[in-house]
Amino acid sequence: MTLLMKQIFAFFRLLNSDTGHNQLAAGLACGIILGFSPFLSLQTFIVIFLLFFFRIQIGAAFLSAFFFKFIAWLADPIADTLGRQVLESPPMRPLFVELYNMPLVPMTRFNNSIVMGSMIFGFLLAVPAFFLFRSLILKYRVTVVSRFEQTRFWKAWKATKIYGWYSTYEKLYL
Amino acid sequence: MTNQTPAKKTKAKGPVRWEAVIPFTIVVLLTVLYVHFFFDGHLRRALEWGLGAGLGAQVDVADLKTSFTSAHLSVKGIDLTDSEQPSRNSLSVGEIRFGMSWDALLRAKILVNEAVVDKIEFGKPRGRPGWVKPPEPPKADDGSPSMAEKLKQEALEKVQQKYDQNVFGDLAAILGGGSAQVQLDKIDQSLNSKKMAQALEAQVKAKQQEWNERLKALPKASEFQALGDRMKAVKTKDFKSPQELQQSLQQLDAIFKEADAKVKSLQQAGQDLDGDVKKIDAEVKALEAQIKADVKSLEAHFKIPQIDAKALVMALFRKQIDKYMGKVQTYKALADKYVPPNLLKKGTDKPDPSMQPRPRAQGVSYEFGRPNSYPLFWVKRTAVSSQAGASAYAGNIQGEILDITSNQVLINKPTIANIAGDFPGMGISGFSTKLTVDNRQEASLVELLAAVKSYAIDGRDLISGGDVNIAFAKATGGVGVKATLKALKELDLSFDNRFQNIDYQIAAKSELVDTLLKSIFKSIPVVTVDGRFSGTFPRINTSLNSNLGPELQKGLEREVNAKIAEARLKIEKYVQDEVGKYKAQIDAEVAKIKQQVSGELKKVQEQADAQKKQAEARADQAKKDAENSAKKSVEKEATKAAEELKKRLGL
Numbered sequence: 001m002t003l004l005m006k007q008i009f010a011f012f013r014l015l016n017s018d019t020g021h022n023q024l025a026a027g028l029a030c031g032i033i034l035g036f037s038p039f040l041s042l043q044t045f046i047v048i049f050l051l052f053f054f055r056i057q058i059g060a061a062f063l064s065a066f067f068f069k070f071i072a073w074l075a076d077p078i079a080d081t082l083g084r085q086v087l088e089s090p091p092m093r094p095l096f097v098e099l100y101n102m103p104l105v106p107m108t109r110f111n112n113s114i115v116m117g118s119m120i121f122g123f124l125l126a127v128p129a130f131f132l133f134r135s136l137i138l139k140y141r142v143t144v145v146s147r148f149e150q151t152r153f154w155k156a157w158k159a160t161k162i163y164g165w166y167s168t169y170e171k172l173y174l
Numbered sequence: 175m176t177n178q179t180p181a182k183k184t185k186a187k188g189p190v191r192w193e194a195v196i197p198f199t200i201v202v203l204l205t206v207l208y209v210h211f212f213f214d215g216h217l218r219r220a221l222e223w224g225l226g227a228g229l230g231a232q233v234d235v236a237d238l239k240t241s242f243t244s245a246h247l248s249v250k251g252i253d254l255t256d257s258e259q260p261s262r263n264s265l266s267v268g269e270i271r272f273g274m275s276w277d278a279l280l281r282a283k284i285l286v287n288e289a290v291v292d293k294i295e296f297g298k299p300r301g302r303p304g305w306v307k308p309p310e311p312p313k314a315d316d317g318s319p320s321m322a323e324k325l326k327q328e329a330l331e332k333v334q335q336k337y338d339q340n341v342f343g344d345l346a347a348i349l350g351g352g353s354a355q356v357q358l359d360k361i362d363q364s365l366n367s368k369k370m371a372q373a374l375e376a377q378v379k380a381k382q383q384e385w386n387e388r389l390k391a392l393p394k395a396s397e398f399q400a401l402g403d404r405m406k407a408v409k410t411k412d413f414k415s416p417q418e419l420q421q422s423l424q425q426l427d428a429i430f431k432e433a434d435a436k437v438k439s440l441q442q443a444g445q446d447l448d449g450d451v452k453k454i455d456a457e458v459k460a461l462e463a464q465i466k467a468d469v470k471s472l473e474a475h476f477k478i479p480q481i482d483a484k485a486l487v488m489a490l491f492r493k494q495i496d497k498y499m500g501k502v503q504t505y506k507a508l509a510d511k512y513v514p515p516n517l518l519k520k521g522t523d524k525p526d527p528s529m530q531p532r533p534r535a536q537g538v539s540y541e542f543g544r545p546n547s548y549p550l551f552w553v554k555r556t557a558v559s560s561q562a563g564a565s566a567y568a569g570n571i572q573g574e575i576l577d578i579t580s581n582q583v584l585i586n587k588p589t590i591a592n593i594a595g596d597f598p599g600m601g602i603s604g605f606s607t608k609l610t611v612d613n614r615q616e617a618s619l620v621e622l623l624a625a626v627k628s629y630a631i632d633g634r635d636l637i638s639g640g641d642v643n644i645a646f647a648k649a650t651g652g653v654g655v656k657a658t659l660k661a662l663k664e665l666d667l668s669f670d671n672r673f674q675n676i677d678y679q680i681a682a683k684s685e686l687v688d689t690l691l692k693s694i695f696k697s698i699p700v701v702t703v704d705g706r707f708s709g710t711f712p713r714i715n716t717s718l719n720s721n722l723g724p725e726l727q728k729g730l731e732r733e734v735n736a737k738i739a740e741a742r743l744k745i746e747k748y749v750q751d752e753v754g755k756y757k758a759q760i761d762a763e764v765a766k767i768k769q770q771v772s773g774e775l776k777k778v779q780e781q782a783d784a785q786k787k788q789a790e791a792r793a794d795q796a797k798k799d800a801e802n803s804a805k806k807s808v809e810k811e812a813t814k815a816a817e818e819l820k821k822r823l824g825l
Contacts, residue, residue: 052191055189055190079537080537097542100281100543101542101548107282111539111540111542112539
């Protein structure tokens with residue numbers, strides 16, 4: 001839990017800094033895949049592995065996953081219909097038969113209509129979402145963060161001892 | 175000169191998070207340690223909990239070992255508590271072990287080439303009584319019991335409703351004799367027919383009163399006589415003028431109308447009387463039907479039995495049937511709950527092996543099979559073996575179960591279990607069973623062929639706790655069972671039991687019954703019981719036949735029939751005594767009303783008719799007379815005119 005909270009704080013810190021917009025956007029995009037995938041599935045493990053071994057913002061991924069899990073739940077009926085259509089499509093049958101009998105692939109649980117439908121949504125959304133999140137982060141930094149830093153309130157807050165202590169703590173430990 | 179320290183140059187971090195290697199290694203290490211030290215224990219507890227929840231009774235697993243590298247599982251000491259006798263296990267299995275194929279596991283499938291089930295025991299006593307799930311409370315929404323309970327209850331009620339009377343107890347009571355009249359004398363509830371007769375009698379009396387009043391109001395003979403006198407006074411001839419004729423006719427018409435109204439009132443009274451008599455007749459018939467119903471009801475009250483071979487057999491073996499039918503319904507309910515829906519019924523007549531939809535709680539999971547591919551779950555062969563001797567509850571069992579799978583269509587093989595053996599400690603020998611579960615067609619088909627050549631019976635109560643106790647103190651039984659179950663709904667199960675070397679234990683309160691039953695049973699050395707359960711769940715029809723039925727019927731009929739006839743006569747006499755006097759009174763009163771009212775009416779009616787005819791005759795006569803006088807007057811006038819004319823002409 002501490003680790004998760006640390007990652008979420010890091011997400012907000014990074015969001016308000018000048019760097020790491022690619023990490024943040026990648027994390028948010030990975031969160032979409034996590035949100036649209038069942039927890040016990042191969043794709044979830046692969047994404048978690050990627051989050052651990054590549055410099056992708058984990059806090060952003062988990063926050064995004066939490067949000068998109070809810071969206072995915074709402075979209076279940078649509079995903080079910082889409083998944084059924086895809087899985088029952090005769091031209092795709094040989095491919096699915098092949099995939100179903102291959103090692104590891106069945107662990108994605110692609111043969112379930114909701115998983116298949118959600119997987120299509122998740123992967124289709126992830127790529128454009130990366131670029132969208134990236135541009136939104138940059139815009140946010142220019143418009144919101146820099147303006148906020150110019151406000152009297154922020155300047156007053158920066159002058160306080162509490163902020164000084166926090167800065168020292170951040171330098172030392174974060 | 176300022177003493178500024180140069181800004182510390184931070185090394186740009188690459189895309190790979192190398193610092194995560196150590197935490198990841200720690201996580202992997204912890205996982206390995208958990209699997210090595212704790213996983214087996216947790217899996218064992220999960221298995222105990224899951225099976226216990228599913229079966230509704232405590233399940234104990236002594237030991238569970240898994241091996242990740244060889245995908246091997248071994249479960250030892252499985253004890254399933256008997257939910258009806260928690261101090262015993264319904265089944266104990268020494269060990270189940272099997273290895274799974276890694277090739278299949280990597281494809282998210284479970285394939286077991288050979289599983290071994292070893293050391294099977296039935297009815298083994300437990301160290302301490304096991305937990306049994308309490309009956310499910312009624313659902314909050316409609317207050318109805320659970321489905322399993324409902325099915326069980328329905329099956330039991332069906333048998334009990336039909337054969338609830340303790341036929342043997344009733345027969346004993348009848349044979350004891352003498353009590354019926356005493357009870358009849360003491361009977362405090364009044365008979366329905368008696369109440370009905372009393373009400374009808376009051377009704378008839380009221381009717382009689384009503385008719386007396388009505389008769390008084392009806393036109394009397396004297397009134398018709400007066401009308402006749404008035405009519406005679408009316409002038410009917412020698413009319414001097416047409417006005418006079420007209421006046422007479424008007425008087426006659428008025429008298430005629432008056433007479434007609436009186437006649438109509440008499441006719442209405444006659445019709446009303448007919449209606450009342452019919453109504454009373456119908457109520458008398460209803461009273462007679464009620465008397466018959468009362469006789470029947472009293473016969474049931476005093477439990478006058480029908481000596482019927484079938485009823486006798488059901489009374490003897492009902493307890494056993496209840497027990498087994500209850501179990502069948504419970505297991506059926508469990509199957510309905512846990513068997514995947516596609517095993518109950520598939521969508522198409524010819525299933526396509528390349529795709530099998532498997533509906534789930536969320537979405538639909540499809541199995542994309544192909545020839546020689548793995549189904550989701552497949553145990554190719556399970557060897558079942560057990561050696562007697564280790565305990566009195568263990569048996570010599572040899573057998574195999576072939577092709578337990580989630581997709582029979584894909585492998586194109588049904589699941590077949592062939593198990594045979596004996597349990598010397600329990601006196602069971604020649605046990606064999608062949609079970610086939612075929613789910614390849616639209617409706618699943620389960621076929622069972624089982625037999626036990628010989629099993630020992632030690633103290634089995636057939637009838638107990640009443641006036642008569644019948645039990646097998648000792649016997650040797652043999653049983654054969656043949657059953658088919660289609661779509662887990664349509665059951666057809668037949669069995670034949672044969673009991674021999676029987677040591678009957680018979681006791682009856684009445685000495686006569688005791689002697690009679692002992693002599694009858696003495697002449698039956700072998701008892702056969704054939705039965706059949708057929709129908710669609712939960713409405714299963716039960717039929718039982720046994721050689722005991724006709725033998726008992728023959729033996730009992732002689733003694734009991736005379737007593738039954740005597741009791742029936744007593745009851746009929748009682749009812750007749752109670753109700754008969756009222757009925758006789760009613761009949762007499764009805765006859766009296768009929769005679770009195772209809773006689774009176776007839777008399778008046780006749781007089782009225784006579785007066786009416788007389789009035790009509792007089793009116794006709796007046797008209798005729800008027801015509802004649804008119805004619806004469808015209809002739810007279812004509813003659814006079816002719817003579818005057820002759821005079822004028824000088825003729």
